[in-house]
Amino acid sequence: MKEKKRRKKSVPRLPELLAPAGNYEKLVTAIHYGADAVYLGGRQFSLRAKAGNFSDEMIRAGVVYGHEHGVKLYVTVNIFAHNSDLEGLEEYLLLLQKTEVDGIIVADPGIFAVARRVVPSLPIHLSTQANVTNYGSASFWFDQGAVRLNLARELSLQEIETIRRKVEGELEIFVHGAICISYSGRCMLSNYMTGRDANRGNCAHPCRYSYSLVEEKRPGELFPVEEDDRGTYIFNAKDLCLLEKLPQLVSTGVDSLKIEGRMKSIFYVGGTVRIYRAALDYLADLPAEAWDKPDKIVLPEEFMEETARIGTRGTSENFILEKPGAEEMIYSSSRARQSYEPVAVIRKRGEIPLVEIRNTVFPGEMVEYMFPSMELIRVRIVELIDEDGAKRDKANPGNTLFLQTEPPLVQGQVNGILRRKRR
8 A cells, every 4th residue: 555645845935024224224234135125214103213214305215225126115104193193194194105115014093094094005014012912803903904914022933823824914023123021012111211202202211221229218329129140120121033933933924024123233234134034045945845844944053143243132032932031131231242343334346345434443453244145254454545545544433445455355245244353
């Protein structure tokens, strides 16, 4: 009797890689390092009021640049609005539609309703702030006209899989970046302590503060607050990193993987996008039979090693397998020390490329060029030459000059980043 052949899974469709763009330079960097789509905020209605953000003209420029490179662009309109916040909303939505953005990200039901009425053809992505934690809620929002749901960050892999089976429509998952101490980012701590409303884009990030205790009868005398001997940053969560769970997430059939970080540097944006792009490309090249057991797929170790070089607070998988505990916090400081830092960004390629300096650098230093792939080239800086041809013994942040290296950096691309190990 012939043994019945077991049906093999086909290679799943790769999800979109969605990257943060806090300003135009970060948008360009994200695209250079392999993002399929970027999200950004305008000067109003956005939950990152302190990011660089985009004027109306720069949104247009971003759309043009993105579409020229085959990249989609989504705009955050994700504040929880008070009455006064609704002024000018309709005009802004019409402008975004005219600008041909590929979608808007919304949390507030009132803004959602206005968008459905005023710009019905503009795709609406529901923000994680809306707290979709079950398939009933997901079905509700799809019935209202949402095209995509960014699910709450408090979900396990199993819960994501269940929602995926139960509903039709695009699902988006945060895979990397800062985690708020409060439920799906809805927090009143900033408002209470500083008067800055986190739910209207003005978060002061009090969860990253170091706290002490003041006794009523001894004003001005501070006493340390310690959960244990690790320190006093009692609300400071580690950063989310689901890189090692990427095979399972891809296997569930989610449509988009989102990286947090509109307020972070181009080094963070470029470095993180680069890793996740390489990881997705690695998964795309696996044989179909590997997907019979996605939980057994192991990414190359170098990918996780790279995350340590760009991380800000250590890493956590948050709720993906089990509820997080005290080990998912970082008590000793507001952020972990980065082992690498940016040196320069290439502005014009060539054997002696023109670069913009980001950290003070000297001739003789060893630096690494970050390709869009995981490849790196280590070079030694031989000379720093300004645009008038004069040699410099030092370059400061903001300087634009020619970088002569050994070996010559002929493979360097415009918008590529050079980094070094911190001393």
